[in-house]
Amino acid sequence: MMAPDSRDGAAPCACKGIRRCLVCEKLEEKGQLEATGRKVVHHFLYNPETKLAVCKDAAEEAASFPFPGVFLWEDFISEEEEEALISSMDQDVWNQSQSGRRKQDFGPKVNFKKRKVRMGGFSGLSSLSQKLVLRMQREPSLAGFQPVEQCNLDYHPQRGAAIDPHLDDSWLWGERLVTVNMLSSTTLTMSLEQGLPELGLEGEVHVAVHLPRKSLVALYAEARHRWKHAIRREDVRERRVCSTYRELSAEFSPGGQKAELGAQLLNIALSFQGAPV
Numbered sequence: 001m002m003a004p005d006s007r008d009g010a011a012p013c014a015c016k017g018i019r020r021c022l023v024c025e026k027l028e029e030k031g032q033l034e035a036t037g038r039k040v041v042h043h044f045l046y047n048p049e050t051k052l053a054v055c056k057d058a059a060e061e062a063a064s065f066p067f068p069g070v071f072l073w074e075d076f077i078s079e080e081e082e083e084a085l086i087s088s089m090d091q092d093v094w095n096q097s098q099s100g101r102r103k104q105d106f107g108p109k110v111n112f113k114k115r116k117v118r119m120g121g122f123s124g125l126s127s128l129s130q131k132l133v134l135r136m137q138r139e140p141s142l143a144g145f146q147p148v149e150q151c152n153l154d155y156h157p158q159r160g161a162a163i164d165p166h167l168d169d170s171w172l173w174g175e176r177l178v179t180v181n182m183l184s185s186t187t188l189t190m191s192l193e194q195g196l197p198e199l200g201l202e203g204e205v206h207v208a209v210h211l212p213r214k215s216l217v218a219l220y221a222e223a224r225h226r227w228k229h230a231i232r233r234e235d236v237r238e239r240r241v242c243s244t245y246r247e248l249s250a251e252f253s254p255g256g257q258k259a260e261l262g263a264q265l266l267n268i269a270l271s272f273q274g275a276p277v
Helices: 022-027 079-089 127-136 221-225 259-269
Strands: 041-047 052-055 064-066 070-073 102-106 109-111 116-118 147-155 163-166 173-182 186-192 204-211 216-219 228-231 240-248
Touching: 070 204, 079 127, 079 173, 079 240, 127 147, 127 240, 147 259, 173 221, 240 259
Parallel strands: 041 204
Antiparallel strands: 041 052, 052 064, 070 216, 102 147, 109 116, 147 240, 163 228, 173 216, 173 240, 186 204, 186 228
């Protein structure tokens, strides 16, 4: 079965507020995003071997600094696994999401503003994710990782797909965010709007984390809670699909105030019998 909206620009977008994609910009007769004004941005590149953010500009006062909280696993999946995963996803419905993306959710229904969680039609994570989760858990930094939500996102350059700088919720979602990057390489842009004055870096600081095709990236510690992360429009050059997995926070884990609900969610999730909700 062909996935809905497989034709470029055939369906309306789902952008709200300040978010934009190429579809709504065309509808609004805008050829490009409005200029946002000039600001000072310091650009660094993450080195996964040294775990340092290395400055791209030799003239910068801070040549490099430690960048904790990023784990990169190249060739996490094989080409055969990637093909099977994408084929399975494309047989399900892709729903429109904001900023030109499409999505498939495997997880509970959550109202983050009211802090409410309900099961809805949640029936577990995708069956194809079971062996991937077991593989993740063999990595020491992901030991004990038990995801309760999986979100598949589909990025098309023809739609101007991107995701704005943001911090993931920490009321329901726990310490580690894990993403498997498929079909094309891209760059995850980490940003700190207030800069790093202790290093002489006034203004915004960006750290580019290169994500090769078929790789896994995990964010935790400062990279999870202090630095915002984004995928910029210009870093989506071909179709890109990713699966992001999230674990439960301490409040929903054993000993937490909502441990019983957390146990119910986890039992459903790890049945790996789910369909997108």
